Amino acid sequence: xxxxxxxxxxxxxxxxxxxxxxxxxxxxxxxxxxxxxxxxxxxxxxxxxxxxxxxxxxxxxxxxxxxxxxxxxxxxxxxxxxxxxxxxxxxxxxxxxxxxxxxxxxxxxxxxxxxxxxxxxxxxxxxxxxxxxxxxxxxxxxxxxxxxxxxxxxxxxxxxxxxxxxxxxxxxxxxxxxxxxxxxxxxxxxxxxxxxxxxxxxxxxxxxxxxxxxxxxxxxxxxxxxxxxxxxxxxxxxxxxxxxxxxxxxxxxxxxxx
Numbered sequence: 001x002x003x004x005x006x007x008x009x010x011x012x013x014x015x016x017x018x019x020x021x022x023x024x025x026x027x028x029x030x031x032x033x034x035x036x037x038x039x040x041x042x043x044x045x046x047x048x049x050x051x052x053x054x055x056x057x058x059x060x061x062x063x064x065x066x067x068x069x070x071x072x073x074x075x076x077x078x079x080x081x082x083x084x085x086x087x088x089x090x091x092x093x094x095x096x097x098x099x100x101x102x103x104x105x106x107x108x109x110x111x112x113x114x115x116x117x118x119x120x121x122x123x124x125x126x127x128x129x130x131x132x133x134x135x136x137x138x139x140x141x142x143x144x145x146x147x148x149x150x151x152x153x154x155x156x157x158x159x160x161x162x163x164x165x166x167x168x169x170x171x172x173x174x175x176x177x178x179x180x181x182x183x184x185x186x187x188x189x190x191x192x193x194x195x196x197x198x199x200x201x202x203x204x205x206x207x208x209x210x211x212x213x214x215x216x217x218x219x220x221x222x223x224x225x226x227x228x229x230x231x232x233x234x235x236x237x238x239x240x241x242x243x244x245x246x247x248x249x250x251x252x253x254x255x256x257x258x
Contacts, residue, residue, distance in 0.1 A: 001057050004094030005071060009064045010052050011089055011188035012080050016040045016067060017049060025082065026196050034081045036177070041067040049189055076177035077167050086177060088167070090184035092193075096258055099206070100165045102219030102251035105240045106233040107171020108161070114169060115160040122161070125150050126240050126252070129214060134244065143257075144210045151212050155203075162206075163199045165254075209256040214240065219251030 001009075012033065017023075019030040020042050033040050052060060064070065072079040078086030090097075103111075105119075112119040128150040132138045142149045151158065167179045182202050186193035197205060216224075221231055226241050226248055241250030 001061070001071075002094060004091045004097075006057065006060060007091035007093060007185070007188045008071065008079055008089050009060055009069060011091075011183075011185070012040065012069045013043070013052065013064060013067065014049060014189055015080065015082060016069075017043055017047070025191075026194075028083065030082060032081070032083050035069075035072065035078075038068055040069055043067070053189070072177065075170060075173070075175055077169070077175045078177045078179040085181065086179040088179040088182045090182055091188070092184055092186045092258070096209075096256045098253060098255040099162065099210070100171075100252065100254040102215055102217075102253045103171040104219050104221075104233075104237050104251045106236045107219070108252065109236060110171055111161055111164050111169070114174060115164040117157070117160050121154065121157055123239060125154060126214065129212070130242050130244075133214075134242070140215070141211050141213050144208055144212075149212070151210070155207055159200075159203050162203050162254075166202055167199055206256050209258070211255050211257065213253045213255075214242075214249050215251050215253050216247040216249040217251075219253070220248065224248050224250075 015025070015030060015033045018025060019033045019040075022029060022031075024030065052063070055063065077088055079089040080087050108122060109119055112122070129138070129142065132142075132148060132150060133140070137148050138146065138150070142151070144152050146152070166182070169175045169178070181199070182197040184195050184197065220241075221229060221237070224237075224241075226238055226243065229237070237250060240252070241248050243249075
């Protein structure tokens with residue numbers, strides 16, 4: 001497993017320990033640590049938390065499984081529920097995950113509808129992206145930190161869309177396991193490295209680090225051709241597509257640097 005997956009398991013096991021000993025997290029006593037309505041089991045009495053740092057992946061996974069702890073399923077926004085609230089975990093020791101994986105325009109239509117936001121302005125921003133990219137003013141990856149970034153001046157418009165993707169769902173469905181807040185950390189056993197982020201905090205925190213790209217292949221219909229594709233949502237997909245650098249590109253990808 002990768003660093004982020006290990007840290008996620010260690011965090012969850014640590015929370016069960018704190019629950020069992022009536023300890024608090026961010027000032028609130030923990031009385032429940034669960035997922036999908038199933039409360040996690042208890043650690044053996046006298047368990048040494050730091051022993052987890054010496055465990056190989058197999059031993060750590062076996063310990064977690066014995067407590068009913070597993071990696072959150074694909075599509076889940078919450079990794080664990082603490083006192084009934086969904087928590088998305090972000091290990092800063094791991095590579096940053098994409099906020100929005102390659103998603104064509106219909107996926108953003110779905111997201112905007114669920115975020116109670118019109119897609120019209122996003123269409124204009126994407127149009128500006130293509131104008132600047134074709135002119136060579138920007139490259140495929142455009143960073144918020146770049147003065148020419150087409151997305152740079154639209155933080156408040158994009159806020160509910162980003163919140164949706166961070167906490168509520170994807171471009172195809174609402175998550176069965178939405179998150180209420182994010183906890184990020186450098187060390188899952190060191191609470192001094194923890195930060196709790198609300199929806200508003202999360203967008204404010206990630207905004208300066210964002211990179212936007214319009215890409216091909218992933219997120220696009222297989223063997224897509226603008227002139228011949230007549231499949232589902234053809235007209236919507238075509239709104240964002242341009243033939244550039246030898247391929248049809250129209251799936252918006254949003255990620256963050258560290």
